[in-house]
Amino acid sequence: MNNKIEIILKDITTLNVDAIINSANSSLMRGSGLCGAIFRSAGKELDEECSRYSKLKVGEVILTEGYNLPSKKIIHTVAPKYYLEEDDREEKLKNCYKNIIKIAELNNFKSIAIPCIGMGLYKWPLEIGAKIAVDTILGFINTTNIEKIYFVCGTIEQQEIYNKYLEENK
Secondary structure (H helix, E strand, O other): OHHHEEEEEOOHHHOOOOEEEEEOOOOOOOOOHHHHHHHHHHOHHHHHHHOOOOOOOOOOEEEEEOOOOOOOEEEEEOOOOOOOOOOOHHHHHHHHHHHHHHHHHHOOOOEEEEEOOOOOOOOOOHHHHHHHHHHHHHOOOOOOOOOEEEEEEOOHHHHHHHHHHHHHOO
């Protein structure tokens, strides 16, 4: 069951997968942190494509080209801000992951790479965000046609926490 999921410590912008996920801001503009790195690596064409879209609501996803990235596509999603949205914020974060899986399946993606969504500027505590991520993705693992789902961590601490929750579900 869990051989479809791998937790890695890498730069998501270097991965050759069908799609990487960008934890985006609602205006789909070049941000800071990981979002900024994805936009820088993809190139100005990504800025141009994203400027044509209207604002994204929390939990929604949109698909763009990968441009200069090794990944073919980018799935952008907007996480709830932990420090602002107290009402059903966990459900809103789950919806990010559910919608990522849905759009990946609709596009017949076989491999996707998901960063620690919302755990940077949006201040999700690592333990809570990682548990939601792992639990939600595991809820789809037996029914999805996606062959490989990478959780891409930026720190060893993140990788250890994700591994802990994955091991608990074996």
